Amino acid sequence: MIREVIVGTRTPEGDTHLAPMGVHEHEQTLVLAPYRPSCTLDNLLGFNQAVINLCDDVCVYVGCLTGRRDWPMVAAHTVQLQRLRDVPAHIEVEVERVASADSGRPRFYCRKKYVGTHAPFAGFNRAQAAVLEAAILYTRLDRLPTGQVQRELEYLGNAVQKTAGPREQQAWDWLLEGIAAHPGAARK
Ligand SMILES: Cc1cc2nc3c(=O)[nH]c(=O)nc-3n(C[C@H](O)[C@H](O)[C@H](O)COP(=O)(O)O)c2cc1C
Structure with a gap:
């Protein structure tokens, strides 16, 4: 199953870059598959940590696509990144393996380092x-x-x-x- 999330990756300047992405779980591993070209892909190739924000605010998804990127953030626990402040949950991960690195859609296999739960599931909408x-x-x-x-x-x-x-x-x-x-x- 693929879940739609907001992925935070680290830019060369040390900022956290946010983008909507699909993530799927493969035997305890989370797999990210950003298309080429994308900032998320470049950032993941340059820095092997990420934050998976399990975000239920659709404004953040659309905002990231339409130039509205200034969302409230706080420091993550175990990775050198920030996470979205107002999310029901987030997962901090480290990339363990990259498959098809030179293809149009490399796959990043990520190990969970930390799971934070901040609010209950609010129901489908x-x-x-x-x-x-x-x-x-x-x-x-x-x-x-x-x-x-x-x-x-x-x-x-x-x-x-x-x-x-x-x-x-x-x-x-x-x-x-x-x-x-x-x-x-x-x-x-
Ligand atoms: C719900 C949703 C899921 C998406 N999933 C992916 C994905 O898995 N891989 C991908 O490359 N782009 C995906 N996209 C498109 C990227 O978010 C979009 O291309 C974005 O501009 C890439 O951002 P970046 O260049 O800032 O990394 C998705 C978009 C949405 C709205």
């Missing part, structure tokens, strides 16, 4: 899932036909309309704004 799906569409705007994007947004928008709270609505609005500003938006 359809708008959150819809925003994440739309955020994935946003990252593929260059490759997807505009008609398909519009059809999928229309479908996903139903769940947002019916079940969103203020954070989900805000993230959805940021996405629509970003999609409208994309060079392909005028095409139908």
Whole structure:
């Protein structure tokens, strides 16, 4: 199973860089697979620690994609990174092995060093899932036909309309704004 999380990696300057990523568990190991090119990939090749933020605020996912990166952070316990302050849980990891390092999508096998639990599971929300799906569409705007994007947004928008709270609505609005500003938006 793949979980969508916010991964924190260390930049050459020592800052923590945040990006939405999928992570999957393989026999006690967490596997990250960032595509080339990406800052997360470069950072992981340069520094072998990361923070997996189990974040339930969709504004952070969409914000990282749309240039809103200033989220409250605190120091991690066992790695030289910061973690998101307001998350239900986070995992600090160390990269043990990199597979297919020269490919378009290397795989980083990470050992858990520390798991922090900060708040209980709040339950599923359809708008959150819809925003994440739309955020994935946003990252593929260059490759997807505009008609398909519009059809999928229309479908996903139903769940947002019916079940969103203020954070989900805000993230959805940021996405629509970003999609409208994309060079392909005028095409139908
Ligand atoms: C929910 C979600 C999951 C994502 N999972 C991945 C992933 O597993 N690998 C990847 O390369 N990009 C993934 N992306 C896209 C990256 O977040 C996006 O390309 C981002 O711009 C990369 O950031 P970076 O260059 O700052 O590292 C995902 C995006 C979203 C919204």
